[in-house]
Amino acid sequence: MLRIDRETHDAIVAHAKKDHPDEACGVVAGPEGSDRPERFVPMVNAAGSPTFYEFDPVDLLKLYREMDDRGEEPVVIYHSHTATEAYPSRTDIGLAMEPNAHYVLVSTREHGNSDGPVEFRSYRIVDGGVTEEDVDIVPPEQPRSHD
Numbered sequence: 001m002l003r004i005d006r007e008t009h010d011a012i013v014a015h016a017k018k019d020h021p022d023e024a025c026g027v028v029a030g031p032e033g034s035d036r037p038e039r040f041v042p043m044v045n046a047a048g049s050p051t052f053y054e055f056d057p058v059d060l061l062k063l064y065r066e067m068d069d070r071g072e073e074p075v076v077i078y079h080s081h082t083a084t085e086a087y088p089s090r091t092d093i094g095l096a097m098e099p100n101a102h103y104v105l106v107s108t109r110e111h112g113n114s115d116g117p118v119e120f121r122s123y124r125i126v127d128g129g130v131t132e133e134d135v136d137i138v139p140p141e142q143p144r145s146h147d
Contacts, residue, residue, distance in 0.1 A: 001133055002102040002122040004028075004076070005140045008040050013118055015042045016080035016106040020113040023053040024106075028076035029067050037075040037102070045079075052091065053079045076122075078104035085109070086119040088130055096125035102133070 008028055016024045025045050028037035041063060046056040067073060077098060081089075086105035088096070096103060107119035124131045 001136055002037075002076070002104070003035075003136045003138055004037050006137050007140055008037055008076075009120065009135075009137050011040045011042075012076075012078050012104060013106060013120065016078075016108050016118065017111075017113045019045065019080065020108045021050045021082050022048055023050065023080050023082060025053040025055060025079040026077075027063060027074045028078070029063075029070070029072040030075035032071050032073045035075060035100075039072065050082045074098055074101050076102045076104050078106065080106045080108055082107075082112075083109050086121040088123055088125060093125055093128055093130060099124075099126045104135075 012026070012028070015026060018024070023045050024042070026040070026042040029039040029041060030036040031038070043055050043059055043063070045053045047054040079092070084107065086107040088103060088105065092103070103123045103125050105121050105123070110116060111118070120135060122133050122135050124133060
């Protein structure tokens with residue numbers, strides 16, 4: 001199950017709507033081994049395409065170095081589909097290289113960049129196998145007090 005806070009969920013949806021009709025893409029990083037998506041990192045779709053997304057290799061390398069320095073990993077890898085359902089394409093499955101990540105797809109096919117609901121779904125993709133998982137939208141984490 002993907003547990004994601006409302007603010008991060010809404011940020012992913014807003015990015016998908018803003019980039020429509022092109023696909024949007026990005027990462028939500030979190031502490032290594034925590035399965036907690038905490039740091040929203042919208043990326044540029046280097047392909048600039050309504051049917052394909054590609055992380056800019058320089059931006060992606062920079063992000064991975066940053067995550068390494070911060071003890072983070074990609075907890076969520078997201079992108080949008082602008083004309084089809086929120087289900088991984090053969091290309092998406094082939095590009096899925098993070099077995100521990102949640103792959104989130106947002107479909108903007110119904111309302112594009114105007115108001116209206118989107119399809120927001122999450123998957124695990126391991127060795128070409130796709131498993132849909134529930135999405136639990138939770139309130140933001142409260143800062144813990146240090147006694």
